[in-house]
Amino acid sequence: MSELIKLIEAESEEIRSSRPDFKAGDTVNVHVKIKEGNKERVQQFQGTVIQRKNKSSNGETFTVRKVSSGIAVERIFPLLSPSIEKIEVLRRGKVRRARIYYLRDLKGKKARIKEKV
Numbered sequence: 387m388s389e390l391i392k393l394i395e396a397e398s399e400e401i402r403s404s405r406p407d408f409k410a411g412d413t414v415n416v417h418v419k420i421k422e423g424n425k426e427r428v429q430q431f432q433g434t435v436i437q438r439k440n441k442s443s444n445g446e447t448f449t450v451r452k453v454s455s456g457i458a459v460e461r462i463f464p465l466l467s468p469s470i471e472k473i474e475v476l477r478r479g480k481v482r483r484a485r486i487y488y489l490r491d492l493k494g495k496k497a498r499i500k501e502k503v
Contacts, residue, residue: 413432413479415474431452432476480501
């Protein structure tokens with residue numbers, strides 16, 4: 387039984403290492419596989435990472451927020467999900483904390499995050 391657990395941990399570690407390193411404040415483009423009937427397509431979800439939870443476990447998730455035509459949309463993705471095809475980091479954000487929930491209250495130019503140089 388312990389061999390099976392070690393195998394699962396090694397496999398998830400390999401998948402985790404193939405994902406790019408990103409944190410809260412970064413702008414990412416997540417390519418998600420969506421099944422519609424018997425067809426499968428890839429949809430992109432681009433936004434700012436608000437948080438990463440359970441960073442050291444297999445149940446790690448990250449929340450991405452985007453504002454689309456005035457309406458804010460947040461999606462929570464499991465990092466090791468098979469439905470995630472790839473994650474692209476577009477911008478590195480300069481923030482001082484790990485969970486940037488304060489963005490929910492800000493609008494327009496105040497919701498901007500400085501880019502890390």
